[in-house]
Amino acid sequence: MFHNNHGTRRSTAAARSSASGGLEGGGVGSPAASSASDGSSFRPSASTFWLLLHGLCCLISLFLGFRFSRLIFVLLFSNTIYTYTTTTTTTITSTRTETLTVSFPLTHTPPIETAVKPNNSAIELSDKMSNQGSSHSQVVVGRHGIRIRPWPHPDPTEVMRAHRIIERVQQEQRKWYGVKSPRPLIVITPTYARTFQALHLTGLIHCLRNVPYPVTWIVVEAGGVTNETASLLARSRVQFLHIPFHEKMPVEWAERHLTENRMRLHGLRVIRERNMDGIVLFADDSNVHSLDLFDEIQKVQWMGSVSVGILAHSGGPDRTLLTEDEKLNPPIPVQGPACNSSGHLIGWHTFNSIPYSEKSATFVGESATVLPGKMEWSGFVFNARMIWKEAEEGRPEWVKDLDKIGENGEEIESPLALVNDASFVEPLGDCGKKVMLWWMRVEARADSKFPPGWIIDPPLEIVVPSKRTPWQETDDLAGSKLEQDDRRFTRPKSRSSSKRKNTLPGQDN
């Protein structure tokens, strides 16, 4: 008695080629003959009996539609019948799906965690098949049960432990293969309390939390310190400095850009006063950063520049901004360093704002394109030692002293005003080819209302019926829906009136 398959070629554990379903094609002419010739120690009459049995099983398989295991005969005729053998019969009569094997151990009365005993006859058979003198394998050949635990779902504590392991492994990887001796980061963000502040700052907070280096966050707030910002920062779990700025944020975009520049300079002065060490980065609260950026800027020596993707959105529905020529060569909305073929800085890519000049937004919240400045501050990073008071050795001469900047009341357009010679700026991110942060300005109108701290307290009491019910009407579904669709496209006014008509019976329900 063997567990004899139909002689189809099986793959080994490793043959991934087996997944291509190439097993069916493995049927060869020789196995039948070889199986008969090798290992068979029975007399010819026994072999014809087995041939007949084989044929019978083939016919039954044909009838049932799947491979009929001759195991059933062994089990029927053997004396050792355990409770689980009844389950093997049920597997044969039910459909061949994967749920089949799931239900297999569930019909056991003993708890499923205990191992399902392997087929006893298999043990006998393997005993017979192994050589007389040598020890046979402790591992049993034959059909085994598929062990499934009662609740095959992840356990939250284990998931957390796994995440801690992954975190630690990545930390080790960074130690060996990442930036050697990473420097701390100083991030300067100008902000002010408004409707979208929570939206923008939350994104920035989460980004800074994921940075693998020590971060000091200098938040300069226009109009003084407010509770809104303070509460957001308090929950941020990032080390921050909340600095008030005496001016209020103006409503016009042009003015606003200038005020932000002044706020950033103010932040730089804080760094200078406290002699903070590290790499200075300007992160506007509405910008989007990629974590690669923080790894890349570790390479800066004195002053570096990265490419900024400009996402100037058009507030209105008109999409006719691009001319035909522009459609063929779309303007690349990237501001950043430009290099020659040997990798040296030769100039700057700036955002081409000519197509938008007529339709740009003038005040915050206007639904038109918001244009960036000529050179965005967020595209520049520099070593904090560059702005320290004492002429630190190694501080290059091409850097201007911070106190002298802005003393005549001139406006600082870009960080390039901090240096005498812009050619010393290091281009980062594969010479500006890699864009790792995106500039975006999305703001609500300056007079828009929002709940303070975005906490709705006390809870809402007034319930106003909405113009459209989100649920389908229960009576005359098809007809009323069609009516509604027709009305929606032809007579918007009557739609609301018909809706009111429809809601009345709905409300009765």
Added chain:
Amino acid sequence: MGVKSWILPLFLLQILFGKFGIAELEQHTERISGSAGDVLEDDPVGRLKVFVYELPIKYNKKIVGRDPRCLNHMFAAEIFMHRFLLTSPVRTLNPEEADWFYTPVYTTCDLTPNGLPLPFKSPRVMRSAIQFISTNWPYWNRTEGADHFFLVPHDFGACFHYQEEKAIQRGILPLLKKATLVQTFGQENHVCLKEGSIIIPPYAPPQKMQAHMITPDTPRSIFVYFRGLFYDVGNDPEGGYYARGARASLWENFKNNPLFDISTEHPTTYYEDMQRAVFCLCPLGWAPWSPRLVEGVVFGCIPVIIADDIVLPFADAIPWEEIGVFVAEKDVPNLDTILTNIPIDVILRKQRLLANPSMKQAMLFPQPAQPGDAFHQILNGLARKLPHDKSIYLKPGERTLNWTAGPKGDLKPW
């Protein structure tokens, strides 16, 4: 005098501090030493001599010429070992001074249209080769093959069958009873694993793996990774036979677990994904061994070996217990608990061991051969078995091998 009296203590202090400095300089790899000692980097040249029999080309060149696919599948080690030995410094043309004799016969090169080897003619081919060498050289009869070695990389080694019950029933080819077998199959207390066999890794194409390397600072973000079959629908649709139900159990227990990235898909980024994973599963299939072990070692992913009683390659040179994680098949439903409870410094140590370049080199069969690769490990293994015991040399007239043993079909000439 007063000055000189504290020069010596200062000097000693400096040495002490110097020592501390060296201790703090951690390595990101760690040396590997197995039960046989720190032998991975041993050079076999000068420690043994191998004589390569000149067999007619029908045993080797013609076979591979008929089907060059044999050079790429996981059993290709038998062909590449022959090529390596032909040009190796351990080769000797004088059989009298040889310690080991190698018979270059390719028994695993009869492939189906899908590329899977058929073992039905292999016993006859092997017999024919042994008959050839025993009649043309006196060295086989001198020891009945005790100082000969053969490469049998197929599923169950020299049992020459892909089905386990059939292989067990056949047993190792009787003529190879005394020879040393170099095979990929290894399972304790199994008929098809002889005492003194050398277990080797399956062949994995080194250039292909090299071409898919990514930078080592790419963070490992996948916890457990596996790609392959869970149910062999063609041969075992109900499950329970294939992999002794272990792979099916893996699927049923962990298909909903986000920590386990397991599926039957064939992604083009398979090698890259392994380099982004912390653990790579190496469960058994129809046979306990798998090229996933080689791939895991090369890509720095800790292998999780789910195969009871398996014997892993070069087990005396490589301490697999310290490098991989062994999980019993009955513990598969608790695999997530087991893996998350491994202490983090143990995991980091395993990664350091895996990062050792000599570890990766020992698993590969590069062309041309490089120091420390699997070819050299095989030779090291053979060298460790020297010197031969005097009892292997038979007295004249003494015969222990039965040339007519085995199924009748094997006795037909080839």
